[in-house]
Amino acid sequence: MIVVEVQERGGELRRTQIVGAETTIGRHSSNDIVLQRVNVSKRHARIVRRDDGSIAVVDLKSTNGTFVNGRKITGPVPISRDDTIYIGDFWLRAYDDLEPPPLPYFARDPVEHRLLTEIAERDEAARVVYADWLEDRGELERAEFLRTQQEIAMGPPDGARLEHLAGRLRVLAASIDIPWRMRVARSPVERCGVTFELQCPKDWGKLEPTDREDVRYCGSCKKTVHYALTVEDARHHARRGNCVALDIGGARWAQDLEPPYGRFVCRRCNLDVGPSLDACPRCGIPIARMTATVGIVASPR
Numbered sequence: 001m002i003v004v005e006v007q008e009r010g011g012e013l014r015r016t017q018i019v020g021a022e023t024t025i026g027r028h029s030s031n032d033i034v035l036q037r038v039n040v041s042k043r044h045a046r047i048v049r050r051d052d053g054s055i056a057v058v059d060l061k062s063t064n065g066t067f068v069n070g071r072k073i074t075g076p077v078p079i080s081r082d083d084t085i086y087i088g089d090f091w092l093r094a095y096d097d098l099e100p101p102p103l104p105y106f107a108r109d110p111v112e113h114r115l116l117t118e119i120a121e122r123d124e125a126a127r128v129v130y131a132d133w134l135e136d137r138g139e140l141e142r143a144e145f146l147r148t149q150q151e152i153a154m155g156p157p158d159g160a161r162l163e164h165l166a167g168r169l170r171v172l173a174a175s176i177d178i179p180w181r182m183r184v185a186r187s188p189v190e191r192c193g194v195t196f197e198l199q200c201p202k203d204w205g206k207l208e209p210t211d212r213e214d215v216r217y218c219g220s221c222k223k224t225v226h227y228a229l230t231v232e233d234a235r236h237h238a239r240r241g242n243c244v245a246l247d248i249g250g251a252r253w254a255q256d257l258e259p260p261y262g263r264f265v266c267r268r269c270n271l272d273v274g275p276s277l278d279a280c281p282r283c284g285i286p287i288a289r290m291t292a293t294v295g296i297v298a299s300p301r
Contacts, residue, residue, distance in 0.1 A: 002055060004033060004047060005093045005240070013240070023047040023094075025087060026060070039064050039088035047079075047094045054078050055094055057085055064088060069265050082236055082272065084262035091262055104213045105179035116183055120209050124150075127184070142180070145172045149186045153203065166248070173249040182213055182227055187245040189218070189225050191238040191257055204245035218243065231256045235272050253281055 002018040016023075016033060024031040026044040035044070041062035048056055056076045059066035067086040068077050079085065081095030107113035115133060118126035127146055135143040148165050151157070157165065173181060186205040207216035207225055214227040225243040228234035231252065234244045239261035246252070255276035264273050264287050266280035279286055 002047065002049060002094055002096060006033060006035070007091055008035075008037075009089045009091075018047070021049045024060075025092070026062075033092075035087060035090050037088050037090070040090070044087055045085075048076075050078075053096075055080075055096065057094070062087075069262075070267075082232060084265070084272075102182070102213050103179055105177070105183045119184060119205070122206050130184075141172050141175055145169065145176060145181075146184060148172070149184070149205075153186050153205070169248045173247070178229065178247070178249075179213065181247060181249070185227065185245065185247065187227070187248060189243050189245050190234070192218075192221060192223075192243045216245075231273075232271060235261060235274065251281060253277060 002023065004016045004018060004023060005013060006016070007013045018032065023033060024043060024046045025033045025035060026042050027034070027036055027038075027040045028042040031043065041060070041064070043060045044062040045060055045066045046058050048058065050056055056078045057066065057068060057073065058076045059073050065072045067073065068079060068083055070086070079094060081093060083093070085092040085094070105116075107116055111133065112130075115126050115130040119130065127150055131143045131146040131150075134140075134146070148169050152162065152165055152169075184205070186203055189202045189204065189207075192202070204216065204225065204227065207218050210217055210224070216225050216227070217223075218225055221243070223243055225245055226237040227247065228237060228244050228250070229247045230250045231246065234246045234250070234257055237244045238257050239259070244257070246257075253273070253276065255274050258274050258276070260275065262272055264275055264277070265271070266273065266283060266287060267285060271280055271282050273280060273287055277287060
């Protein structure tokens with residue numbers, strides 16, 4: 001099933017689920033997705049699922065054009081969930097909603113299973129016991145990873161010490177598999193826009209597990225939190241209004257999860273970097289900055 005997200009500049013995000021192989025977009029009411037603005041043609045574009053299962057967008061000879069990541073398209077263009085389609089005053093995203101959950105980490109014996117279960121139940125003492133258990137088995141990097149996390153979580157140290165510990169976690173993470181990191185992570189929860197008297201845990205390790213390894217539930221905020229491996233993944237969730245916890249292995253930069261989304265895009269690799277950078281942190285080329293005139297999205301400068 002294809003999910004299409006639509007947002008008008010300054011408006012609310014809305015989602016449409018598409019069952020068929022083709023979705024038409026335009027100003028006329030006969031379209032599957034109706035965008036009622038004068039800078040949208042009656043039949044402007046369509047989104048199709050191709051024979052190989054991929055998704056593509058096609059411009060239908062519209063007056064003002066269809067843009068993908070700031071580039072005007074002239075033929076069918078394959079898209080992923082991180083690509084942004086611009087039509088008049090609107091931006092859209094289309095993606096397959098049938099993505100499989102990440103592979104879980106399976107405990108190797110009953111003792112490890114019990115310890116991981118206790119950690120999932122927010123038992124802080126179990127983390128210390130698990131670190132000792134890992135060390136006894138010769139798994140020194142995992143044991144150090146847990147203890148370093150605990151030192152940060154139990155009371156944030158001063159700036160220099162915190163920077164050292166965070167750097168050490170990143171080094172350790174490079175040699176530890178992601179499913180295990182996801183089970184024991186203590187990444188801070190970000191992009192939580194809820195303001196209230198209640199205390200949000202702000203800690204992935206204190207949230208309730210769900211049936212997906214990469215999704216947990218915050219009982220204080222009454223919201224789900226998504227675990228992201230990269231800033232690109234985190235921005236994908238943040239633009240949908242979701243809270244995120246970013247894996248320690250992901251490269252970070254200033255204001256990397258801040259809006260606007262889809263307006264500061266790398267010309268080469270289509271990375272949406274956010275408002276603070278002039279060059280792409282992935283490939284180093286200048287960032288394309290989207291501009292808008294009279295409601296028509298123009299090519300990047």
